[in-house]
Each structure stands twice: as C-alpha cells, then as structure tokens.
Amino acid sequence: xxxxxxxxxxxxxxxxxxxxxxxxxxxxxxxxxxxxxxxxxxxxxxxxxxxxxxxxxxxxxxxxxxxxxxxxxxxxxxxxxxxxxxxxxxxxxxxxxxxxxxxxxxxxxxxxxxxxxxxxxxxxxxxxxxxxxxxxxxxxxxxxxxxxxxxxxxxxxxxxxxxxxxxxxxxxxxxxxxxxxxxxxxxxxxxxxxxxxxxxxxxxxxxxxxxxxxxxxxxxxxxxxxxxxxxxxxxxxxxxxxxxxxxxxxxxxxxxxxxxxxxxxxxxxxxxxxxxxxxxxxxxxxxxxxxxxxxxxxxxxxxxxxxxxxxxxxxxxxxxxxxxxxxxxxxxxxxxxxxxxxxxxxxxxxxxxxxxxxxxxxxxxxxxxxxxxxxxxxxxxxxxxxxxxxxxxxxxxxxxxxxxxxxxxxxxxxxxxxxxxxxxxxxxxxxxxxxxxxxxxxxxxxxxxxxxxxxxxxxxxxxxxxxxxxxxxxxxxxxxxxxxxxxxxxxxxxxxxxxxxxxxxxxxxxxxxxxxxxxxxxxxx
Amino acid sequence: xxxxxxxxxxxxxxxxxxxxxxxxxxxxxxxxxxxxxxxxxxxxxxxxxxxxxxxxxxxxxxxxxxxxxxxxxxxxxxxxxxxxxxxxxxxxxxxxxxxxxxxxxxxxxxxxxxxxxxxxxxxxxxxxxxxxxxxxxxxxxxxxxxxxxxxxxxxxxxxxxxxxxxxxxxxxxxxxxxxxxxxxxxxxxxxxxxxxxxxxxxxxxxxxxxxxxxxxxxxxxxxxxxxxxxxxxxxxxxxxxxxxxxxxxxxxxxxxxxxxxxxxxxxxxxxxxxxxxxxxxxxxxxxxxxxxxxxxxxxxxxxxxxxxxxxxxxxxxxxxxxxxxxxxxxxxxxxxxxxxxxxxxxxxxxxxxxxxxxxxxxxxxxxxxxxxxxxxxxxxx
Numbered sequence: 001x002x003x004x005x006x007x008x009x010x011x012x013x014x015x016x017x018x019x020x021x022x023x024x025x026x027x028x029x030x031x032x033x034x035x036x037x038x039x040x041x042x043x044x045x046x047x048x049x050x051x052x053x054x055x056x057x058x059x060x061x062x063x064x065x066x067x068x069x070x071x072x073x074x075x076x077x078x079x080x081x082x083x084x085x086x087x088x089x090x091x092x093x094x095x096x097x098x099x100x101x102x103x104x105x106x107x108x109x110x111x112x113x114x115x116x117x118x119x120x121x122x123x124x125x126x127x128x129x130x131x132x133x134x135x136x137x138x139x140x141x142x143x144x145x146x147x148x149x150x151x152x153x154x155x156x157x158x159x160x161x162x163x164x165x166x167x168x169x170x171x172x173x174x175x176x177x178x179x180x181x182x183x184x185x186x187x188x189x190x191x192x193x194x195x196x197x198x199x200x201x202x203x204x205x206x207x208x209x210x211x212x213x214x215x216x217x218x219x220x221x222x223x224x225x226x227x228x229x230x231x232x233x234x235x236x237x238x239x240x241x242x243x244x245x246x247x248x249x250x251x252x253x254x255x256x257x258x259x260x261x262x263x264x265x266x267x268x269x270x271x272x273x274x275x276x277x278x279x280x281x282x283x284x285x286x287x288x289x290x291x292x293x294x295x296x297x298x299x300x301x302x303x304x305x306x307x308x309x310x311x312x313x314x315x316x317x318x319x320x321x322x323x324x325x326x327x328x329x330x331x332x333x334x335x336x337x338x339x340x341x342x343x344x345x346x347x348x349x350x351x352x353x354x355x356x357x358x359x360x361x362x363x364x365x366x367x368x369x370x371x372x373x374x375x376x377x378x379x380x381x382x383x384x385x386x387x388x389x390x391x392x393x394x395x396x397x398x399x400x401x402x403x404x405x406x407x408x409x410x411x412x413x414x415x416x417x418x419x420x421x422x423x424x425x426x427x428x429x430x431x432x433x434x435x436x437x438x439x440x441x442x443x444x445x446x447x448x449x450x451x452x453x454x455x456x457x458x459x460x461x462x463x464x465x466x467x468x469x470x471x472x473x474x475x476x477x478x479x480x481x482x483x484x485x486x487x488x489x490x491x492x493x494x495x496x497x498x499x500x501x502x503x504x505x506x507x508x509x510x511x512x513x514x515x516x517x518x519x520x521x522x523x524x525x
Numbered sequence: 526x527x528x529x530x531x532x533x534x535x536x537x538x539x540x541x542x543x544x545x546x547x548x549x550x551x552x553x554x555x556x557x558x559x560x561x562x563x564x565x566x567x568x569x570x571x572x573x574x575x576x577x578x579x580x581x582x583x584x585x586x587x588x589x590x591x592x593x594x595x596x597x598x599x600x601x602x603x604x605x606x607x608x609x610x611x612x613x614x615x616x617x618x619x620x621x622x623x624x625x626x627x628x629x630x631x632x633x634x635x636x637x638x639x640x641x642x643x644x645x646x647x648x649x650x651x652x653x654x655x656x657x658x659x660x661x662x663x664x665x666x667x668x669x670x671x672x673x674x675x676x677x678x679x680x681x682x683x684x685x686x687x688x689x690x691x692x693x694x695x696x697x698x699x700x701x702x703x704x705x706x707x708x709x710x711x712x713x714x715x716x717x718x719x720x721x722x723x724x725x726x727x728x729x730x731x732x733x734x735x736x737x738x739x740x741x742x743x744x745x746x747x748x749x750x751x752x753x754x755x756x757x758x759x760x761x762x763x764x765x766x767x768x769x770x771x772x773x774x775x776x777x778x779x780x781x782x783x784x785x786x787x788x789x790x791x792x793x794x795x796x797x798x799x800x801x802x803x804x805x806x807x808x809x810x811x812x813x814x815x816x817x818x819x820x821x822x823x824x825x826x827x828x829x830x831x832x833x834x835x836x837x838x839x840x841x842x843x844x845x846x847x848x849x850x851x852x853x854x855x856x857x858x859x860x861x862x863x864x865x866x867x868x869x870x871x872x873x874x875x876x877x878x879x880x881x882x883x884x885x886x887x888x889x890x891x892x893x894x895x896x897x898x899x900x901x902x903x904x905x906x
Contacts, residue, residue, distance in 0.1 A: 315771075316773070336773060337770065337772070337773040338773030338774075340773075341773050347771075349771060354765070354767050354768070355770075356768065356771065357765075357768060358764045358765045358768050359764075360764045360765075361761075365757070369768065369772045370771075370772045370773065372754055372757055378754045381754045381755050382752065382754070383752050383753060383754055383757065385752070
C-alpha cells in the first residue's frame with residue numbers, strides 16, 4: 001500500500017496505541033494501555049483471559065470504540081470506527097474461529113467482500129486467481145485457490161485467513177490465539193510464514209497465552225494484566241517463569257507435579273468400538289483401551305480425528321455402531337447419559353458453552369445441571385432450593401469460582417470461572433470414571449494450574465480418568481499413559497513419563513504410517 | 526424507597542422493552558387517530574388522542590362493571606397466554622393455542638350440556654376436565670409429531686388450527702346440536718355453568734369462577750417452571766437443548782410434555798370461556814384469543830407474572846374499545862392497531878432500545894436475548 005513504510009528508520013513505530021482506555025459497566029477493560037509496533041516486528045500480546053488483550057485488538061480492528069486514547073499509524077492519528085476502516089488503513093485480523101465459508105473455494109473466500117468486478121455485475125475470477133497465486137508464491141504458501149475450504153486442514157484454513165488479509169493489502173496483521181488449533185508441526189509452519197511476513201516488512205500482533213511459543217516467535221512481548229500493561233520484554237532477556245509471574249501477578253507453578261500414579265484394577269474398558277458421525281461415516285474405528293483406577297489416560301490427536309464421537313459414545317450422547325464399553329465390570333454400551341451419570345461417570349465436555357452450561361441460567365442452576373433430579377437437590381420432582389443454595393455456596397468457596405453471588409447469570413462469568421462451574425459440578429460427584437474433553441481450552445494460566453491440580457487429586461483419590469485434548473502440552477503434562485488418535489483409530493499407546501513431544505506430534509499428523517515410529521511407541525505402551 | 530429502586534434495577538432489563546413497546550404503540554395509535562380525523566365530517570381534531578385514551582381508560586376501569594369487563598376479557602388471555610409462554614420456555618412456538626382453545630371450548634360445551642342436570646360440582650368438574658383434556662390432546666399431537674418425526678410445531682399447529690375449527694363445526698352441526706334453537710348451537714349448560722358473583726351485585730354477574738382459575742394458574746405455572754425438576758428440564762431444553770441432552774434429560778419427552786401442558790392450558794381457557802361467559806358453542810365460533818395469546822406471551826416475556834399483566838392490558842384494551850368508540854368516535858379497531866404495533870415493536874426491539882436509550886447491563890441482554898432467541902429463531906425457520 002505504502003512503500004515508504006519499509007524505508008522508515010528501524011524503531012519508528014508503524015502503529016502506536018496511546019493511553020487506550022475502555023470501560024464496560026463495572027469493568028475497566030483497558031486502562032491507559034500503550035502499545036507500539038514497529039515495521040517488520042512480531043509483537044506478542046500476552047495475558048490471561050479477560051486481561052484485556054482482545055478488547056485492545058478489537059479497538060484496533062474497529063470492533064469496539066475506545067473511551068479515551070488515540071491510535072497512530074506511521075505517526076498520523078487515525079480514527080477506526082469499523083473493520084472496513086481498519087482494512088482500509090492496512091490492518092487485518094485473523095480470528096481464533098475462522099470466518100470462512102466452508103462450501104466456497106479458497107479464491108472465493110478470499111475475495112468475498114472485496115470482489116474485483118468486470119463491468120457492474122460479474123466477479124473477475126481470473127484476475128482474483130492470478131493475484132492470489134502471486135501472493136501465495138510471494139509468501140511461500142502452498143495453496144490451491146480452487147480447493148474447497150471444507151476439504152482443507154485447519155492449518156491450511158488458517159493460511160487462507162492470512163491470505164485473505166494480505167489480499168486486502170494489510171501491513172499490520174493481528175492473530176488471535178493462532179496456534180490453539182494446530183499441531184506442533186503446523187505451528188512451526190505458521191511460524192515460518194509469520195517470520196517471512198515480518199521479513200517483508202509486515203507488522204504482526206500475536207495474541208497468545210502459550211509462553212514458550214511467545215518466546216520463540218516474538219521480537220517483543222507486552223504483558224497485560226487486568227487491563228494494564230504490566231511489562232514489556234525482549235525474549236532474550238526473560239523466561240517463562242518471569243512472564244507467567246507478570247501475567248498472573250504471583251508466582252505460578254507452570255507444570256504440575258504429577259507424581260507417581262498407583263493404578264489398580266481397570267474401571268473403564270473399551271473394546272472394538274465403532275462409532276458413526278451424523279453423516280453416517282464411521283469416524284471411530286475399532287478402538288480399544290482400558291483406563292485403570294488411579295491413572296490418567298490421555299488421548300492426543302488433531303481435532304476432528306474422531307475424538308468427539310468417541311467421547312460422545314462413552315458419555316451416552318451417541319450410540320456406538322459396534323463394540324463394547326464396560327464400566328466397573330458392567331456393560332454400559334449405549335447406555336443413556338442419565339444412566340451413566342448415576343453409575344459414577346463424570347464428564348467435562350469440550351465445548352462448555354454448548355454442552356456443559358446453560359449460559360442464560362444462574363450459576364447455582366448450572367452447578368446442579370447434572371444432579372438437579374437427585375437427593376438432596378430434589379425430593380420427587382420438587383426442587384429443594386435451600387439444598388441447592390447451600391451446595392452452591394460451598395462449591396463457589398471450594399472451587400474458587402469468582403462470582404458476586406450464586407444467582408448471577410453464568411454468561412456474566414469469565415471463561416475460567418465458567419469452566420470452574422463445570423469442574424465443580426462434575427468433580428464433586430461420586431466418581432468412578434472421569435472423562436475430560438479439552439478441560440482447559442482457552443483458560444488462563446491460573447485456572448489451568450487449578451484444574452490440573454484437581455485432576456491429579458482426583459486420580460490419586462482413585463478415579464479412572466480419560467483425558468482427551470488437542471492440546472498436546474496438556475496431554476503430555478497430565479497423562480500417565482498417552483494414546484494418539486488418528487483417523488478414527490488409536491494408533492499407539494505409550495508411557496507418559498517417557499513420551500517424546502516430537503514423536504507424538506508426528507503420530508498426530510501422520511498416524512505413524514509413513515515413518516514406522518508408531519511401532520516403537522506401541523511396544524513402549 | 527431504596528428497596529423499590531433495587532427491585533426496579535432487577536426488573537428493568539426484562540421489563541423495559543415491553544413497557545417501551547406499549548408506550549410507542551400508544552404514540553403510533555395517537556398519530557393514526559389524528560390522521561384519521563382528517564377524513565371525518567368533524568374534521569381535524571388535535572385533542573383526539575387525548576379523547577381516545579380517556580375513552581379507553583374509562584371503558585376499561587371507569588366503574589365496577591367496566592373493571593369486571595376487563596377481567597372477563599383478560600381471563601382467557603391469561604390462560605392461553607400461559608399456554609403459549611410455557612411453550613416458549615421450552616423453545617417451542619405453539620401457534621396452535623387457537624385450535625386447542627376451540628377444542629377445549631367445544632368439549633366443555635358438549636359435556637356441560639350433556640350433564641346439565643347433574644349436581645353442579647360434578648357437571649362443572651366434568652365439563653372443565655373435558656375441555657382441558659381436549660386441549661391437551663390437541664397439543665399432544667404436534668408435540669408427538671415433533672418428537673418422533675421432527676415435524677416443526679409451527680407448521681403442524683397451524684394445520685391443526687384449521688382442522689380444529691372444522692372439527693368444531695362438524696361436532697356442533699352433528700353430534701352436539703341442540704334442538705329448539707333457530708341456529709346450530711350446543712345445549713344449555715344448566716348446572717355446568719360456572720358460578721358467578723351475581724348474587725353479590727348485579728354488576729358482578731359476569732364475574733365467573735374462571736377468573737379465579739386463571740389467577741390460580743399463574744402461580745401454579747410459575748411453580749411448575751421454577752420450583753419443579755420438570756420445569757427445570759423444560760427451561761433447560763428451551764435455553765440449550767445440547768446441554769439438556771448432556772445433562773441426561775430427554776428432549777423428545779419434554780417436547781411432548783410441554784406441548785401437552787400448553788394445550789391443556791389453552792383448552793382450559795376455552796372451557797372457562799364457554800362455561801363462564803358464552804354458555805354455548807356455535808359452529809363458527811369467532812375468537813382471536815388463540816392469536817392474541819401469542820402477543821400476550823411475548824409482551825409478558827413468557828414469565829407467568831408478566832403474562833398476567835400483559836393479559837390484563839389486552840383485556841383492558843378490549844373492554845375499553847367500545848366505550849372509546851362511543852366517546853371519541855374512533856372505530857374500536859384502533860385497539861387492534863395498538864395490539865399489532867406492540868407486537869411489531871417487540872419483534873423489532875432494537876428500535877425500542879434505541880429510542881429509549883436502553884443501555885443494557887450484560888445481565889439484561891441475556892434475559893432479553895433468551896426471549897428474543899426463543900421466538901425470533903422460530904419465526905425465521
């Protein structure tokens with residue numbers, strides 16, 4: 001857009017945000033935040049959920065209006081009232097949840113909303129394809145503009161999002177938690193892309209809560225806590241420990257001490273399980289494993305390899321088409337969610353807002369969502385409000401749920417406190433088996449630490465725990481044994497204490513078919 | 526005072542939009558009345574809106590007989606409004622209150638006429654039960670269709686309204702027609718008629734037992750929704766069906782239960798209307814209760830107490846329409862305009878919020894959006 005930016009002296013900021021303040025009722029989301037990003041810089045914004053990172057970039061992208069403060073591009077003050085303003089000023093954003101139309105092609109998605117027309121009516125597809133090819137080549141993207149987006153992997157879809165921004169000639173690119181859905185290999189690839197973009201003079205704002213990633217990719221790191229900038233660091237002069245402490249405001253234990261597990265007899269046994277998805281395709285193929293009392297079995301895998309359907313089949317939300325599930329020796333294949341709950345199954349679902357909570361209900365109702373029908377919360381079909389209140393007060397205290405009262409709507413709580421609601425409810429049941437699906441997705445460091453500790457405590461109390469997560473770090477950290485799921489099959493089960501991050505990552509990406517490393521791991525399991 | 530203010534702060538997010546819609550509808554009605562005066566012999570009359578509302582208010586509340594009239598008009602709206610609102614709570618749009626009301630009415634009329642010489646408690650009990658059961662059955666059908674086949678309740682209930690109206694005509698013209706009248710109608714109710722307060726004063730002659738039933742139904746439905754596990758399940762299915770399944774609830778059964786209970790309430794509305802006010806059923810019974818009740822439920826935000834107030838407002842509008850026409854010489858149909866515009870503003874609640882600068886706290890947005898979601902989604906799909 002503006003070729004002179006590259007010529008600006010090193011250090012003169014491409015973007016400056018000065019004293020940005022944003023108030024929401026009862027909350028100071030941004031409190032005089034200063035941020036400057038230089039041309040060619042990868043600038044990481046680090047902070048817990050609810051710290052104000054997203055508010056800040058929303059202001060930059062025109063999705064929110066600041067109450068005070070100003071934004072300068074190349075030293076000139078600008079007003080950004082909408083995302084189209086932002087794009088016109090050369091600011092692009094890649095959201096955590098991709099904004100792509102699955103049935104359209106890559107090219108169609110990219111030009112959507114910014115179509116080059118021949119005449120008044122027709123979209124100039126050839127011109128669009130030509131420009132997209134040129135861009136892809138320039139930045140080393142391996143993308144077929146004619147491929148339909150739904151056929152692409154998550155990592156490639158993300159690159160489509162980036163291309164979409166580049167197509168609009170942005171110079172400043174904001175990425176909101178870009179690695180949350182990627183495998184380690186895909187993460188490396190996207191980092192290569194980002195470095196290349198930066199080398200070409202683009203400025204990149206990278207939002208993350210993963211400390212080692214921030215350290216490996218960023219040129220500078222700005223840490224935000226409770227709406228304020230609490231520090232700015234250069235990776236070479238800081239450490240994960242320091243960043244975590246800045247972020248949380250106290251010393252944090254970054255990895256839980258898992259300790260020795262003392263597994264006893266198998267509680268959850270799955271044999272030859274086959275499950276079909278909504279479209280009738282078999283997405284879980286002949287899966288078998290067992291989880292013993294007092295151990296955590298982690299299932300790693302890139303999202304969409306059948307984990308969802310596996311978990312649904314184990315929790316009574318989907319009927320398996322074949323195979324057996326035994327819980328404490330009893331056949332529970334195809335049993336209902338209600339039956340399984342009564343038999344001692346606790347389940348923290350992956351999508352807490354869709355499955356685990358009713359956001360428009362108050363906190364106390366959510367704390368009894370799976371036990372409202374049982375003593376002491378109900379007698380017959382009459383709710384016992386006093387018992388529910390008493391339990392809610394106890395749960396709020398014991399699980400440190402930060403809420404003004406038990407009657408506030410769940411939707412007003414932060415993500416961490418919402419998840420603590422689910423955890424408080426499920427962990428407090430009389431448990432034999434606990435199934436955790438992405439239990440800390442999108443949570444801040446403090447909440448993750450808390451939930452991990454609770455999980456270990458439950459294990460040591462004798463629960464058989466199945467942890468399913470696309471976050472490899474979490475699986476590695478908590479699991480006593482690690483299984484990798486690839487295209488509906490569990491391709492290996494290995495020992496958690498000796499598991500190697502790269503090997504597991506490779507298995508997640510390829511299933512171990514091409515490399516033969518899967519066999520080694522299988523023996524280890 | 527401060528407690529009052531606290532209560533308002535609590536209620537405002539939920540109540541503000543309905544109140545705003547009512548106020549705006551009255552302003553629009555005023556403009557319509559003003560414009561219409563250009564075309565009358567009397568000519569433009571700037572004081573007409575004032576006269577309209579004096580007429581309406583006087584007609585609704587200006588005297589014991591007027592108040593009774595308001596209550597009598599509100600009674601079926603309370604019950605049918607609860608019916609529709611109960612459906613909304615489960616995320617179901619029961620447009621079939623009309624048909625359920627008619628079926629309840631004809632069943633009560635038929636059974637009441639057949640038992641008109643039985644002892645009053647038996648005759649009334651049987652007639653009321655017949656009406657509620659008929660309504661419940663007419664609600665069960667779309668519920669079962671939805672649960673078992675996925676047929677959308679909006680489509681099936683609309684169809685069942687037509688079928689219900691035809692069934693009523695068939696029954697009145699054939700099985701239930703009483704001899705000795707110049708037109709087709711059901712027989713006299715005799716002992717099955719609901720007792721009224723006429724023994725106290727002639728003005729209270731229309732004040733029938735059904736009003737008490739409607740007033741009792743409000744806390745009963747509230748209790749069912751907010752104090753029973755079934756109500757919790759109904760609300761969970763309505764607010765988040767996925768979470769309901771996760772929690773081990775059975776959405777299919779709950780849909781059938783909700784539609785049946787909804788039909789039961791609408792049937793009760795029909796039964797009390799016949800047994801308390803109309804006293805017999807004709808082949809082409811004209812009523813808009815089934816449809817007005819949708820507006821009542823929306824205006825009342827699906828909450829039993831809100832529905833009570835909304836029904837009273839609509840009842841007052843109905844009661845005041847005639848006197849308004851007499852006093853202000855404005856056609857009573859202006860009341861329909863007010864009702865329709867209220868509904869419009871409720872559906873387009875963004876307009877109301879903009880005009881009244883309703884900056885909603887997060888809590889409020891949720892409460893309002895749940896309601897909007899409930900009917901908005903159903904209207905579109």
